[in-house]
Amino acid sequence: MTRTLEIELGSSIRTAVIRELDPLAADALCFDMRRHNEHADVPALVAAVRGLVPSLDEVAGYSLEACVAAMRDLGMFLGSIKRHGPEPVPLVPEVQPVLLELGRRTDMVPRDTVHHYTTWNPTGGRQRMYTGDIQEAYLQESVRMVFPHLREGLELAERLSGSDVADPKFAVLTDELTAHVETMVSSIDMVVANVSPEFFARDLRAYFEEITVDGRVLLGPAAAQVPLWLIDQAIWASDNSEPEYEQFLRDSVPYSLPRWRELYDHWTGIPSVVTRLVEAYGDDPDGAERRMPGLRPSAEALSRLLRVIIVFRGRHLGIARKAYDADLRLYPVGSGGASVDLLRQIVDLTRTTAQLTRRPAGSAAARAERRPA
Template identity: 85%
Template sequence: MLGIDLGNSIRTAAIRDQDPLAADTTCFNLRQYNEHADIPALTAALRGMVPTLDAVAGYSVEACVAAMRDLGMVLGSIKRHGPEPVPLAPEVVPVLHELGRRTDMVPRDTVHHYTTWNPVGGRQRMYTGDIQEAYLQESVRMVFPHLREALELAGLLSDTDVAEPKFADLTDELTGHVEPMVASIDMVVANVSPEFFARDLRSYFEEITVDGRVLLGPAAAQVPLWLIDQAVWASDHSGPEYQEFLRDSVPYSLPRWRELYDCWTGVPSVVTRLVAAYGDDPDGAERRMPGLRPAAEALARLLRVVLVFRGRHLGIARKAYDADLRLYPVGSGGASVDLLRQITDLTRASAQLTRPRGGSAERAERRPA
């Protein structure tokens, strides 16, 4: 079980192709059931989809992921209209646990199921069928391959001395994989109105209770930019609220990413190691270690891109969770607008730490253009 790589492109494509519950038609019909808040139809759909444990035993890992995806769409639909879904079909509980065990994930669907592992085209699973929902799904789908590469690069960066020449190159490569997040948020701004998200879509991502455990629904918070934060600055430059949010988000991530979180927790962040390398004599440090300034400049570029994304994300959240518009006080991942602002401020403060102080750095800043 351990070591399952559910994030690679070959396995992702295989999962999208799977329909182990023969649920293509049912999932398409969800749009109509949801439009009419047809709880009896949704309940019948859920009960008709639940496989036996013997059937699950014969599934591949890919089929287990696809089964969780499709069950999750119906569970979220029922909860959106009021009832806790599990009591309406209690036979789903052991199946959810077994699917979670087989895939080494929580026993419900996550943002990965809703976006990355969701078929595209005519088989795409959607709650509403609105084109804005499709844009939102695509905005997340387009960044996951880049984030997967970015996280592995962050792992290399964490193991590389900040003064080594390759440190700056690795950081710039990492930045290249973070930049699509800015394009992603721009897609959302251009194509998804705050009103649609707040009034029509947000309610499908509510938490449900499975066997006494409250489980969050698919959420943008499960997109692991926070894990890059952990490696680059947040392991030792964060605040208690952000650390609590991270701990709450970790269980919903892929097995490999949970492993990386453990590796990067309680150890000096990349920013801390850079500051330590500069010490009290920045000029002397740069003379002794010529790779230091390129490293600092590369880290500044990376954090600048992250700040652009965070600023735009904060702007969207403020609109979607405006008191006059929102139906919920916090995001489906548990983050409030105030926490998003705190994270942006913490990122900005960490970016400031990448600027060497004193000596040649200060003279360069004062030098006229």
């Protein structure tokens, strides 16, 4: 698949089209789903899925956007069934070939993701929700509001990954990226203000459990699929990470949009932006700054970016600690597979990297000493 596919799916125009579509005529059933979930009515949920599943011939006539909308609605019901206990696909086996074909057509995993649950979800009276609780709506909006900024931010990160760290434009681009990342801080503040840890842990988390499709275990919609980690990969994590975080990224990549998977593959094979900055300073930082006056502004801009990321990650860690407290949680890890310990490790790694941008001078040995053990 090519970048064109991702642009079609991820652009604001395509997103608006997807939100409007209802190819399965599921509006009323999706609203009824809230009541079925409240009463744990698995037979009603199963009957709804059976009534919604299109034939493969019908899917063949769908537009790309209709395929996304169909996956969105089928996925909501499958997640609802799993929340109440049973593995959903064996109860409605005719859904499996449809999921596989929808995944093939969209070049995504054959189930719904956080994109379907938030960005491609209608707003207003047609909004698909598991519970109907206003707290769920706030959680969906908190993710929906950041995706346009992340799309822009990832394209800026691509430009940075290919830019000379001493170029005066480098700091300008980095500050533009920082402005987009700051929306994630606003997003997490919205969650803190409007979504209680108890609601997420006790009422909502169970709807994001994994399901099995064609023998493949697939994670449910998860905050981990919001790719701030991909900005990490470009800026510092491609060569300054640790095995547990690296594995988490590999596990998260399949749930991304096609364009973002391409970026991950590219950034994984090249030095990170922070590494290139450190190497530019070399063993004579004062001399490097005299030769390349743009270095200091670049280092300061990267430091500002990493401070914003640290603020977001710190607040996210605080929420996770409450939601996954032993006395409250129903699950030991997040729906994306990340534990609280991993989140803490990522915060520590980001702080260590920020130190490199504040004190990028020194030999390669000195840089190695600053790396996390």
